[in-house]
Amino acid sequence: MGKSGKTTDDFAKLSVDQFYQALKTQATGLSDTDAAKRLQDVGPNTIQQTQSRSQFKAFIKNFTSLMALLLWVSGLIAMFVGMLELGIAIWAVNIINGCFSFWQEHAAQKATDSLKEMLPTYTHVWRDGKTKQINATDLVPGDVFTIQAGNSISADARIIAGNALQVDESALTGESVAVDKQPTYHKGDGKFAEANIVYAGTVAVNGTATAVAVQTGMQTEFGQIASLTQNQQGTVSPLTAELNRLTRQISMIAILIGLIFFVAAIFFVHYPVAKSFIFALGMIVAFIPEGLLPTVTLSLAQGVTRMSKKHALVKELSSVETLGETTVICSDKTGTLTQNQMTINHVWLPKQRYQVSGQGYLNNGQVLAAKTPVDLAQAPDLALLLRISGLDNDTEIQPGKTAQAKPKILGTPTEAAHLILTEKSGLNLDELKQQYPRLEELPFDSDRKRMTTIHRQPDGQQVVYVKGALDGILAICDTILENGQVRPITATDTANIDAANKHYAAEGLRSMAMAYRAYNGLPSDPADCTIEATEQHLTFVGLTVMADPPRPEIYDAVEKCHRANIRIIMVTGDSPLTAKSVAVKIGIDSDQVRVITGDELAAMSDSELQAAVKGEVIFARVAPEQKYRIVKANQHNGEIVAATGDGVNDAPALKQADIGIAMGVTGTDVAKDAADMILTDDNFASIVSAIEEGRTVYSNLQKFLLYILNSNVPEAIPSVLFLFSRGLIPLPLTVMQILTVDLGTDMLPALGLGAEKSEPGIMDQPPRARNAHLLNKTIVWKAFGWYGMIASVLSTVAYFFVNYLHGWPNVALAASGDTYVMATTMTLAAIVFCQIAAAINCRTQVTSVFTIGLFSNRRIWWGIGFEIVLIAVLMYVPVLQGLFNTAAINGRDWLLLFSIPIPLVLIEEARKALVRRHLA
Ligand code: ADP
Ligand code: MG
Numbered sequence: 045m046g047k048s049g050k051t052t053d054d055f056a057k058l059s060v061d062q063f064y065q066a067l068k069t070q071a072t073g074l075s076d077t078d079a080a081k082r083l084q085d086v087g088p089n090t091i092q093q094t095q096s097r098s099q100f101k102a103f104i105k106n107f108t109s110l111m112a113l114l115l116w117v118s119g120l121i122a123m124f125v126g127m128l129e130l131g132i133a134i135w136a137v138n139i140i141n142g143c144f145s146f147w148q149e150h151a152a153q154k155a156t157d158s159l160k161e162m163l164p165t166y167t168h169v170w171r172d173g174k175t176k177q178i179n180a181t182d183l184v185p186g187d188v189f190t191i192q193a194g195n196s197i198s199a200d201a202r203i204i205a206g207n208a209l210q211v212d213e214s215a216l217t218g219e220s221v222a223v224d225k226q227p228t229y230h231k232g233d234g235k236f237a238e239a240n241i242v243y244a245g246t247v248a249v250n251g252t253a254t255a256v257a258v259q260t261g262m263q264t265e266f267g268q269i270a271s272l273t274q275n276q277q278g279t280v281s282p283l284t285a286e287l288n289r290l291t292r293q294i295s296m297i298a299i300l301i302g303l304i305f306f307v308a309a310i311f312f313v314h315y316p317v318a319k320s321f322i323f324a325l326g327m328i329v330a331f332i333p334e335g336l337l338p339t340v341t342l343s344l345a346q347g348v349t350r351m352s353k354k355h356a357l358v359k360e361l362s363s364v365e366t367l368g369e370t371t372v373i374c375s376d377k378t379g380t381l382t383q384n385q386m387t388i389n390h391v392w393l394p395k396q397r398y399q400v401s402g403q404g405y406l407n408n409g410q411v412l413a414a415k416t417p418v419d420l421a422q423a424p425d426l427a428l429l430l431r432i433s434g435l436d437n438d439t440e441i442q443p444g445k446t447a448q449a450k451p452k453i454l455g456t457p458t459e460a461a462h463l464i465l466t467e468k469s470g471l472n473l474d475e476l477k478q479q480y481p482r483l484e485e486l487p488f489d490s491d492r493k494r495m496t497t498i499h500r501q502p503d504g505q506q507v508v509y510v511k512g513a514l515d516g517i518l519a520i521c522d523t524i525l526e527n528g529q530v531r532p533i534t535a536t537d538t539a540n541i542d543a544a545n546k547h548y549a550a551e552g553l554r555s556m557a558m559a560y561r562a563y564n565g566l567p568s569d570p571a572d573c574t575i576e577a578t579e580q581h582l583t584f585v586g587l588t589v590m591a592d593p594p595r596p597e598i599y600d601a602v603e604k605c606h607r608a609n610i611r612i613i614m615v616t617g618d619s620p621l622t623a624k625s626v627a628v629k630i631g632i633d634s635d636q637v638r639v640i641t642g643d644e645l646a647a648m649s650d651s652e653l654q655a656a657v658k659g660e661v662i663f664a665r666v667a668p669e670q671k672y673r674i675v676k677a678n679q680h681n682g683e684i685v686a687a688t689g690d691g692v693n694d695a696p697a698l699k700q701a702d703i704g705i706a707m708g709v710t711g712t713d714v715a716k717d718a719a720d721m722i723l724t725d726d727n728f729a730s731i732v733s734a735i736e737e738g739r740t741v742y743s744n745l746q747k748f749l750l751y752i753l754n755s756n757v758p759e760a761i762p763s764v765l766f767l768f769s770r771g772l773i774p775l776p777l778t779v780m781q782i783l784t785v786d787l788g789t790d791m792l793p794a795l796g797l798g799a800e801k802s803e804p805g806i807m808d809q810p811p812r813a814r815n816a817h818l819l820n821k822t823i824v825w826k827a828f829g830w831y832g833m834i835a836s837v838l839s840t841v842a843y844f845f846v847n848y849l850h851g852w853p854n855v856a857l858a859a860s861g862d863t864y865v866m867a868t869t870m871t872l873a874a875i876v877f878c879q880i881a882a883a884i885n886c887r888t889q890v891t892s893v894f895t896i897g898l899f900s901n902r903r904i905w906w907g908i909g910f911e912i913v914l915i916a917v918l919m920y921v922p923v924l925q926g927l928f929n930t931a932a933i934n935g936r937d938w939l940l941l942f943s944i945p946i947p948l949v950l951i952e953e954a955r956k957a958l959v960r961r962h963l964a
Contacts, residue, residue, distance in 0.1 A: 052200040052265055055258045056238040057229050063202065069186035069256060071204065073170030082184035089183045089199060089260035091267050102149060106142035110295055111332045118325045125318035133780055133927045141335065141787045148338035152345035152361075159348065159357050163722060165713060167198055187257045194692045194712025196247045200264045201255035203227045203240050208251035212714075215245045216266060222249050236265070247714045249692050283344075283365045283818070287337055290819055298331030305763060313771035323763070326779035330759040330786055333752060335794075340745055343798030347741035355725040356734035357708070363720045366702050367686070367738030370610060371811045372657075372678050373731060374671065374687040374701070377616035377626060379457075379710055380728045382592040386461035390589035392544050392555070393425050394526045394537065400465065420469065424528055427471075429586045432558040434466030434473050435480055436497045436509035438487070456710075458556070461590055462511070480507075484570035486578060490617050490691055491667045492516065496579055498563075498570040506563035506570065510582055514545055514619065515665065517557040521584040525560075530583055541584070548589045549621030552629055555587040594630045597729035602631045604732050609810035613661060613678075615671050615687075620664035633660050642666035645673070653677040668693035675700045684814060686731060688723075689715050705731060740802040742812070743889070748797045750823050750831070751879075751886045755785055757832025758839045758875045765840070774864055776843040778929045781872045789876050789914055792907030793883035799903050803888050804896070831885065834951070835878035838944060842874035843867050865931040869919060870941075872930070876915050877941045880908050881948035890959050893949070 055063060064070055074082070106112065115138040123131035165180040170188040180198035183189065191197060191209065203209065203225055210222040217236050230239045242248075242255060245266035261267055306324035309315040315323065344361040351358055358364060378384055391398040420427045439455025441463055453460045467473060480499040483506065488495035494512020501507050510517060518541065524533040545555050559582040566573055605612055612632045616623045620639045627633040637660040640648075645666060648656065654677045663674060668691055675697050678685045687701035690711040695718035698704030706719035707726040716722055723730050762776035850863040883904055887893050899905060919930045 050258075052241060052243070052259050053235075053238050055202050056241050057231070060204070063256070067186040067256065067258065069188065071188065072173050073188035074184070074186050076171050079169075079171060079182075079184050079187060082186065083182060086184060086263070087261055088181045090181050092262055103146050106145040106149075106338075107138070111329065112138055112142060114325065114328060114332075118322060121318055122322055125316075127322070129927055130322065130780065134783065137783045137787050144791065145335060145338040148342040152338075152341045155345035155349045156361065159352055159359075162352060162724070163357060163708065163716070165196060165198055167195075183257055183260055185257050185260055189255060189257065191242070191248045191253045191255055193248050193250050193252070194714050196713035196717060197242050197244055197255075198260075199244050199257040200259040200266075201242050201257045203242060203253050203255045206251065206253035209242075209248060209253040210250035211242055211246050212249050213243065213246045215247075216243055216269070225253065227253075247717060249714065283340070283362060284337070286818055287340055291333055291336055295332050298328045301331060301760075302328035305767065308767045312767055315771075322779055323775075326777075326782040327760060327763060329779075330756050330782050333749075335787070335791065336749075336752070339748065339794060339798060342795070343744055343748070344741060346799060347737055351734050351737045352724075354733040354737065355708075355723055355727060355730040356737075357722045357724060358734070359720055359722075363703060364738050364741050366684065367721075367735050368740075368742045369684045369811050369814055370686045370703060370735050370738075372611045372613060372683040372685045373605065373728075374613045374615050374674055374678070374685060374697075375728055375731075376688045376690070376707075377614055377618055377623060378592060379690075379707065379726050380688055381594060381598055381614070381630060381632075382626065383595050384457045384592060384710070384726070386457045386590045386592050388461045388465045388588050388590050390548065390553070390587075391426065391429065391465070392548075392587040392589060393429065394524060394540065394584075394586070396423070396426065398426065400468065420471070425525055425585065426469075428525070428560065429558050429588070430466045430469050430471055431476060431480065432509040432511055432560060432585065433462040433588060434471065434476055435482065435499060436495060436511045436558075437462055438485075438495075439463060457592075458590070462588065465588060484573060486573070486575050488512070490693065491669075492575070492579075493617055493665075494579070496575070498573060498578075506566075508561040508563065508566070508578055508582075510559045510561070510579060511556060513617075513665070514541070514555055514557040514587065517559050517582065518584065520580045521559055521582045523581075523583040525583050525585050533584060537584075541587070544587065545619070546621055548587075549619055550625055552622060552625040553589050553591055554618055554622045555589045557587055558585045559583060560585060594626065595727060595729065597727065598630050601729040601732040604736075604807050606631075608735070608807040610735065611683075613657065613663070613674065615663045615666055615674060617666065617668075618664060620662070623662050623664040627662050633662060636660065637662055639664055642670055645670050650677065650680075654680050657681065669696065671697035672700055684811065686735075688728075688731070689719070691715060694718075736802055736807055739806050739812075740800075742818075743803065743806065744798050744800050745818060746820075746823055747800060747886045747889075748794050749819055750827050751794055751797055751882055752790060753823070753827035754831035754835065754882055755790055755875065755879055757828055758835040758878065759785060761836040761840060762843070762871060774867075776840065776868055776871045777875075778868060780928045781868060781930075784872065784915075784918065784928060785875055785879070789911040790879060792910045793879070793904055794907070796901055796903035796905075796907045797883065797886055800887055800901055801896070803891055805891065831878075831882050834948060835875060835882070838878055838948075839871045839874040842940075843871040846870045862931070865925075865929055866933070869930045869933060870937060873915055873919075873933070873937075873941050874944060876911055877944040878948065880911065881945035881952075883908060884945070884949055885952040888956065890956050890963065892953055892956060894953070 050066070055066065058066060115134055119131040119134035119138065122134060166177050167180045167183055168175050168190045169178055169183065175190070183199050189201070197211070204227055206226050209225045211225050212220065212222050213236060214220045224239065225242055226239055228240060232238045236243060243266060244264035302324040305327045306320050309320035309323050310317065341361065344364050347364045348358050348361060351364070375381060389400050391400065437459045439453060439459035441460055442452045442454060463473065479502050482497050482499055484498040486496040492512065493516055494510055496508060496510045499507050499509065518538060521533055523530050524537050548555050561582045566578060602612065614623055614627050614632060620641055624633070624637060624639050627637060628635055638656065639662045640656060642663070642665045645653065645663060653673060657674065657677045658681060663670070668689065671687060671689065671694060675685050675687050679702070684702045686703040686705055687697050688705045688707070689695070689698045690707040692712055692714045694715050698706060698715060698718040703721055704719040706715040706722045708716070708722045708724040709726045711722070721734065759777065759782050765773050766775045846867040847863060850866070884893055884898070887901065887904065888896060918924050918928045919932055925931060
């Protein structure tokens with residue numbers, strides 16, 4: 045129920061006058077000032093998130109995880125058995141850790157939220173009697189706006205004029221069959237059934253309409269539903285699922301180890317139960333990978349932020365992961381691989397050739413010339429072609445605001461090129477439009493690949509202009525215009541035209557055919573002309589030939605894909621010859637590539653297609669719907685497929701693809717809705733950057749995992765020594781110290797690893813297998829057998845060394861209070877300094893850290909700095925000394941500690957050098 049007290053559907057049955065009155069608006073729209081006032085009153089047209097409650101829940105969740113519960117209970121037990129300080133400390137650590145996790149999740153959420161603002165939806169409204177593009181959030185009730193196929197509808201609105209509008213309402217009703225909408229009122233039965241109402245949150249898939257907004261924002265039907273279902277949880281990504289499983293498995297193992305230690309402490313060391321429990325707890329906490337999930341989420345979110353800076357907006361964190369696995373990219377040609385900066389440089393008529401010269405936009409004058417400027421009065425065929433090119437055209441070029449500013453193209457570059465061609469020849473478009481007013485249009489679609497308009501000539505006769513893909517148009521031409529004469533088209537003509545087309549296509553140029561039809565035999569009212577009836581018996585006029593240069597970045601991007609074992613399959617509506625020539629030129633395919641046309645594809649069985657997509661292949665003259673089959677066939681072969689698209693009909697393919705990629709500039713709202721990722725620059729190279737980023741994020745997660753796992757070993761070994769010596773060797777690392785490393789000093793350097801830049805060579809490896817595990821054997825081995833072992837040895841040596849200085853093997857002396865505290869302090873500090881080395885070592889897998897720059901990741905060094913400060917605080921602040929069983933150490937000890945990382949880094953560098961030599 046809106047401010048007006050009416051529901052959206054109440055507006056359906058009002059008479060038009062009543063309707064305008066109810067909304068205090070008119071057919072020509074609101075004024076800017078009125079709209080601004082209304083915006084003040086009703087607020088922005090957005091679905092607000094009522095998040096306060098779920099925020100609180102999210103906060104609490106961090107204190108109710110398995111590990112957090114363990115810590116709460118342990119703290120409680122410690123307090124009860126008289127170790128009050130220990131209990132408080134455990135609780136404090138638990139709280140700090142929970143807050144940190146919450147902060148991480150919050151930061152990740154903020155990063156993903158900010159992406160939404162980078163992709164505004166626009167609406168074309170009538171304000172002050174003029175059309176104007178506004179941000180959909182500024183739409184107010186009473187606004188008159190236009191809807192086109194491909195638009196998402198941003199408010200509940202009543203249709204006042206329409207042309208074959210069809211709307212996909214599945215977001216509201218779940219029904220995926222598109223619904224017809226029209227201006228006249230038919231009482232629908234049930235909700236969302238009114239034929240003259242469109243609802244916010246749905247999308248137009250066909251036709252056009254003008255509509256008046258009746259409700260916006262939370263007042264829309266969609267807003268009402270959204271407020272009910274807002275607490276919905278997002279889907280769980282495969283990575284999250286794997287991490288959850290991993291955390292659970294490791295936790296079970298940790299608890300098992302804890303149990304063994306608990307029993308052993310009671311029977312071997314004869315500890316009292318409570319003390320044994322606290323002891324076992326140390327082991328459990330050491331092994332549970334707490335903080336793993338929030339850290340992973342945060343690094344994924346940071347990956348998403350980095351991608352957005354490289355023009356790739358990802359909607360879900362899980363796409364980052366899938367991107368890294370991509371094995372095949374099905375890419376459009378025009379605008380994605382090429383610049384979509386069309387320039388017509390040849391015009392081909394059956395008996396004449398023209399070269400188009402002259403640079404820049406709209407420089408009027410005689411620049412259409414072979415050698416000498418052409419007098420159009422002497423060249424009626426050319427004049428007709430120029431009319432078709434300028435009038436059978438829906439694009440508009442608005443001059444720039446200043447003389448220097450580039451003119452703005454409202455429409456497509458292909459059509460803009462045609463407008464410019466006409467203007468360059470000295471014709472005045474505005475005059476032409478008056479002399480040949482347009483009566484009707486059969487709009488372009490990517491299935492027919494042509495468009496048609498019907499005009500009235502100065503002599504009062506009607507005429508049909510057609511422009512589009514050559515093959516399709518030739519098939520419906522039965523005559524040809526040559527030197528001013530119309531005569532039946534012969535096989536020789538067709539052969540000549542084909543030869544010309546081949547000649548141009550071989551240079552990567554795309555030709556478009558122009559044809560016309562005298563109005564004979566068509567219904568007298570142009571509005572009754574159907575596509576089938578009109579687009580036949582045409583007269584062929586000529587070709588316009590366009591250059592669309594490849595994007596300069598494309599060569600590198602394609603090269604990178606090849607090195608990274610990612611295949612590129614070009615899927616285009618353009619002609620086979622042009623497609624092949626471009627693909628070969630930019631290095632996607634060799635000269636031997638197989639080109640399959642849409643017609644051939646339609647005749648292929650699924651298994652034939654699956655076999656075909658295994659090799660080098662291009663799809664040309666395909667309809668967007670066919671892209672879906674190509675994606676499926678690749679997936680059937682086990683490929684992870686990224687596919688690009690921009691139109692309404694691309695949506696099924698985008699949804700089916702593992703990564704659907706929509707064009708941010710030229711794409712429709714429908715395509716953007718269906719996609720997982722949106723390119724803000726429509727550039728293929730940005731896909732490759734995103735894949736690289738996806739791989740980087742994953743490899744950073746592995747680095748991070750390696751880092752946090754390896755400290756478990758030196759945390760556990762001291763307890764093992766203690767147990768196996770039956771308590772003879774006093775516990776080298778206390779529970780509080782284990783917590784310190786695990787929940788304190790390790791955290792920040794680990795975060796730094798998540799922000800590591802791509803390791804050189806990351807795009808020289810094949811994509812990782814879909815079933816590969818984050819935690820693989822190499823990592824387990826490295827963590828426990830290599831890094832972990834070295835750290836254990838060093839920290840144990842530190843322990844015994846201090847004891848030795850104080851009289852070991854005189855155990856009594858060594859166990860005396862002061863020595864013991866000194867020794868455990870050194871054990872703890874040695875582990876921390878081993879972790880410093882580990883943070884540096886984990887940054888690369890095989891590359892030398894000196895190659896990527898020892899100091900190139902600032903966050904790691906901030907983390908390391910924090911680690912050292914924290915440990916120093918624990919050693920020197922008296923209150924904490926008691927809690928953490930620490931003591932001040934002297935300069936010699938510090939020197940010893942600071943020297944630990946050096947050999948560790950050098951040993952690891954030697955290992956990496958060996959691996960590199962082995963790989964080379
Ligand atoms: P691509 O897959 O390369 O993006 P499109 O789907 O944009 O190709 O276009 C396919 C074919 O449709 C083009 O080769 C051209 O012949 C024709 N075409 C494109 N734009 C128009 C237009 N505005 N009017 C008529 N025909 C067009
Ligand atoms: Mg296209």
